[in-house]
Amino acid sequence: MVWSLFRRSRTGTGLPVPGRCAPGRHVLATGRLLLFTPRTRLDVAAALAASADAEAQRWLGTQADEVLPDPGTRRALLAWRPAGDDGRRIPRVLAEPYTPAPDGPLLLVCVRRSDLSYAGALEFQPRDGEMGGWLAPGCRGQGLGAELFRAGLELAHTHLGLATARAGAEPGNTASRRALTRAGFVRDQGPSRHTLPDGRVIDAVWHRHDTASPSRCR
Template identity: 45%
Template sequence: MTSPDVREFKPLRRREVQRMPEVLARLREIPKLWRGGLQVAPVPVRCEGGRHVLRTARLVLHTPRDFLDMEIGLAAGADADAQHWLGASDRLVVDAATAEHLLGIDDHNRVERLSSFPAAMRRGLTRPLPPGPIAWLLAVDVETGRAAGLSSLTPDGEIGLRLAPTHRGRGLGTELVEATTRLGHAHRGLQTVRAGTERSNDRCRRALSAAGFVPCEGPSQHTLADGRVTDAVWYQHEAKESESLGPRRDPGVV
């Protein structure tokens, strides 16, 4: 699936995480490397202040609280299979060990796992994520409390998503699409939400169809961030007459 330009978000660079294997080894030996001043911001329970919370049958989705939440979400698409479809530049992708470490974070071990990063990186990761034109949703598995994926919605209604390897093949991609579509209609006031994907990406196309998207017109080719040109197909979802278009006046969970 096409994904918004993440250059507005400064992710971990490969050179910044090259020490991760060494740090992870230390973490296994020393349960608490550093906890001074680190606090876990609670997951918001209501939509307010430009931040959103949505629920599906198996996911809780919320606006990322800080840069660590963003890194966790982006790690869901750091594996080779996801990168084939996303085509992200190497400088934006963490290595496998770091991705595994990030995807293993939940609110119970967040402080301990964050402690494994160098001090300067910790300060950056705990900074609140500033608002921007793209709306992001971190999807959390309600059973495990760990990240299942990340979705995005551009101002003109185009969605993108990443689903963690451990959460694929279970229908969660459809739930992620449905929630992001609801964000567009009910929170952003968009009549139409669109998504583009590679013609051969059958899993993505099935998820879009299952979420109620239908084929529509769009550019026949798309150039990924890594320069690869792909054959593209496009889908759209129209708000139903019964759906109230946002922004919502009464903030809450939807």
Template identity: 40%
Template sequence: MLPATKGIFDRLSRRGRLMSKRACDRSGHVVRTGRFLFRTPTAWEYAAAVACGSDPAAQRWLGWQRDSIVARGARADALRVVPGTGPDWVSPDPQSIDLVMIDIEAGRCVGLVSVHTGEDGGPETGGYLAPDYRGRGIGRTLFATGLVLAHDHLGLPRVRAGAEVGNVASARSLQAAGLARVAGPPTYRLPDGRVTEAWWFEHAVPRVTRCAGPQATWFPATSAL
């Protein structure tokens, strides 16, 4: 096999393996639900996922730091990333397990969901969708996968989520996924420093499991009982 041909074959084979992967291993997590595939992203997929939440409408609620936002001129290119391509990726946040959301039928990255450390030090889930996937009831699937990740993959019996007061779409999606409104701190500090009023939600299960994927070992032991 010629070197150039071998390189193409290797890339296609790797992409095929990533897209057909059905079980978690030490390299990452995978969750399949209907037309969507959630898994630990490659570096290019992560860039596409970040682009999904970089528009002004999303940033009204997400409030990322400026250097975390994909500039408008680069978003279209990032969103064209082909799922399953790109080098391995190392999370910029050592206290977050992130999964890219892939629309298998459309062949594109359309969002991200994570389980990460909340302001109180406990497990929190959150996520976002690409602009053209919002307002279609898909947020329920996004947040439900966050719960699956927390309970069935990371062994966490309780997970919380926050939404800014007024973000009705996010609140409805969280509740549709099974989270219930609970009491919590009246405000929440966004990454860009803004302090907003907050609604809080929580989901708990009596039994949990851990998969073979990377674990959230930074949480206090009580979070994983």
């Protein structure tokens, strides 16, 4: 729980391009981040690695079988670039294609546009319009959280056709709550308690963002 276009000529990469979505796959960009539906198992593993440290798990409470406990493994995954865009050949098991589940939450991995390093991920549940997200340890405290959640609003309002997007946070998670406010969210009513995936029950405050003209990507 909360828990300018990409310049191909500059990077020479084969990364997805904002504005070129496909069925079940989305691509969007902020000033410093590129977000896209994972294409390989490396993308998914890096997204999980970005959220597996103790600081992130204090707020996220990911299920145990989705947490990468070894710090060395997490650092190694985050050192890669998506699709081998740093010139290194990705191990076969990580290069396998990733196909998103048709009815599950949407996962968008995000990378820094400056160096293509993995920066975190955004999760969105189209069924109830709720989003969450996280940043890798080296990307925190730099204002990227607000960009991540602004991208979530773009996904909701102009890609998925949703008029309302919501996000919850623990009252003590001031970094996430500040990022939501800077992204344009306002306080909302919602359950005062929330159960995390690992079973922990926490206090919760809720935020929302509305648009009068939602639309869908092509």
